[in-house]
Amino acid sequence: MGKNYYVYILASGVGGTLYIGVTSDLLRRVFEHKNKLVGGFTKKYKVDRLVYFEIFEDPENAIIREKRPKHWNRAWKIQLIEESYPDWIDLYPSLAAQ
Numbered sequence: 255m256g257k258n259y260y261v262y263i264l265a266s267g268v269g270g271t272l273y274i275g276v277t278s279d280l281l282r283r284v285f286e287h288k289n290k291l292v293g294g295f296t297k298k299y300k301v302d303r304l305v306y307f308e309i310f311e312d313p314e315n316a317i318i319r320e321k322r323p324k325h326w327n328r329a330w331k332i333q334l335i336e337e338s339y340p341d342w343i344d345l346y347p348s349l350a351a352q
Contacts, residue, residue, distance in 0.1 A: 259316035263306040263323075263335060266299055268342040272331055273301045276320040280307060284346045304346040306335045 260280040264273045264287055273296050277283040286292045288302045296302060310316035323331055335342065 259310045259313050261308045261310065261316055261320045262304060263331070264296060264301045265303045265305045265335075265342060266301045267303065269332070270303075271299045271301050272328070273299075274320060274324050274331075276313075276316050278313070280304075281346075281350055285350075288346065303342070303344045304349075305339055305342050305344070307345065 257278055259276065259278050260283075261274070261276050262280060262284070264275070264284070265271065273287075275283065283292075284302075284304050287296045290297050290302075308319060310319065323334060326334075339345065
C-alpha cells in the first residue's frame with residue numbers, strides 16, 4: 255500500500271474562518287497549525303480546528319481536489335463540512351490517539 259495524501263479543512267471555530275490545504279502527513283501538518291509553527295493565514299486568524307478531510311492515493315488527485323473547494327462560495331464549503339461533521343468537532347484528537 256502506498257502513501258496517502260490528504261485534503262483538509264481547518265476552521266477557527268464553528269462557522270468560523272476556513273482554510274483548505276493538502277499534505278502527505280495529516281497529523282504532522284495539523285500539529286504544526288495547532289502549535290503556530292506555520293506562519294501566515296492560519297496563524298494570523300487562529301485557524302487550527304480540523305473539521306474535514308479526505309484521503310487520496312496519489313498527489314495529483316489530492317491537489318486537484320484541494321483547488322476545487324478553494325473557489326467555492328462559503329456556503330458550499332460549510333455544506334461540505336456539515337454533511338460529514340455537522341458538529342464541527344475537532345477531528346485531530348481522535349486521529350492523534352489512534
